[in-house]
Amino acid sequence: MDFSDLNLVYSTDGGKIDKPKETKSAPEGDGIIRIHRETKGRKGKGVTLIKGLQLDEKALKILAKEIKKRTGTGGAVKDFVIEIQGDQREIVKVFLEKKGYKVKLAGG
Template sequence: MSKKNRSGIVYSTNPEFEFSDNEDDIQTLPPTQQDLRIWLERKGGGKVTTAVKGFTGTLADLETLGKLLKNLCGSGGTVKDQEVQIQGDHRDKVIAWLLSKGYKAKKAGG
């Protein structure tokens, strides 16, 4: 079963109701208009991850960005909840790479 959020719609009594998924309407902004924040998040067991938040665009483009960042850092990670998570503290490397590609990026949180 799909775990997609259906915007709280569970049931409709309208027989002509059709759910429209707004994910198709989202277009990826160019790098100069992206405003990314780079966070350092502490996980259980003393592990840390670098999180890139604030990306506006399609999931496919976010996954592509995530793959490029993981290759850059030589580390594992994931893309979920509209953010890229990279294992380890790679904030400086990620920010330098994003700025070189034209993104607006800066450190956030503590």
């Protein structure tokens, strides 16, 4: 039996072994924030997607919290994309422009 592929999780010498966390970096973009509306795969419920922000995960979550507070809706951050419930494109566009971002409305 070959144990070379197994991950070490505990050692009697040092106790629990913590793996170093992998940090993903934001995908490269052209500096323009694109705001989409999507209903596909969501049982007809529309969401607003905000793509192209060159921020790390922590900063994205903080910005998403501000946007959710401004729109009065829920949302999430998934794969460097902020998802806001409902069609909130105009509110989000004005909010991001006030923050100094270059914003375009894209998609349906």
